[in-house]
Amino acid sequence: MSGNSRATRLGDRIKEIVATMLERRIKDPRLGFVTVTDVELTGDLQHATVFYTVLGDAEELASSTAALESAKGLLRSEVGKQTGVKHTPTLTFQLDATPQNAAHVEEALREAAARDAEVAALAATATYAGEADPYRRPAVDDAGDSADDADPAEDERPS
Template sequence: MSNPRVRRIADRIKVVVAQMLERRIKDPRLGFVTVTDVRVSGDAQQATIFYTVLGAGEATDGGAADQAATAAALESAKGLLRSEVAKQLGMRHAPTLEFVHDALPETARHLDEVLARAKAQDEAVAASRGTTYAGEEDPYKKPRPGELDDLDDRGGLDDRDGLGGLDGLDRLD
C-alpha cells in the first residue's frame, strides 16, 4: 500500500466505517468495536478492516461470545457499510469489505506478561546473588608505590629535564 491514493482511501474507509458503527448501526449484537486498521488492495477493489472488541480479549466464554456476536453483526451490516463507503468516497466501484478480528491487543498483552515474568525472574536472581565481588574489588591494575621509581631507572619515564621523557637524541635545542 505504498500508493498515496490507496492510503487515503484506506484512511477514509476507516473513518466512515467507524462513524457508521458508532452512529447508524443499531444492532444489539454489536459490542464496543474499535476499527484499528484498514488495508486496501492496490486496485482499491478489496478492503480488509481490522477491528477489536472491548471485553472480547479475555479468555472467558463471555469474551468469545461477544466477539462471535460482533462478527455476526458486522457481517449482517456489511452491505449497508459498503454502500455508505461508496457514497462517501464517490468511487465508481465500491471496494468489497472484509472484517478481520485484530489479534494485536492480545499479542501485546501476552508480550507484557512475558516481560513482567522475565523481570520478576531477573529480580529473583539479583536478590539471590551475593554482595561480594567475584574477583578483586577493584579489577583495574594500578602501579604499586615503588614501581614508578623502577621505571625511571630503566629509562622509561624520565622527566627530570622537563622535556617529557625524551632522551638526548631527541632533545630540542
C-alpha cells in the same frame, strides 16, 4: 496498505465511514464495543480489509463478529455513497490481533523484569568464588614504597 497515496486516503476514509456507521446507524443489539483500528486496500482498490477490536469476552466477540457480517452490505453501500469511487471495494472484517500481541509482549517483559530482580537479589548476597580482588598488586615494603617502584639503577651503583 499499498504504497500509493490514493489507497492510503481511501483506506482512511473507509475507516472513518465504517466507524461512524457502527457508532450511529447500525442498531444491531449483538454489536458490542467495536473499534475500527485499520483498513487495508488491495492495489486495485477492489477489496478492503477492515481490522477491528472488541472489548469484552469471547461471547461478545462472537456476537459482534456476526453483527458486522450481517451489516456488511449496508456498510459497503454507505462507503460507496460517501467515497464516490467508481467501484466500491468489497469489505472483509478481520479481528485485529495487535492488542493480544501487545499483552503477550507486556507479560514477557514483566516476567523478564521479575527474573532480573531475582538475579539482582542473588548477586547482592553472593560472594566471590576466589579472592575478592583477583589482580596482583605489587608488594609494599616497610618504607611504604612498593618493590616495583624502586629504581633499578640504585641497585647497580658501585659502593
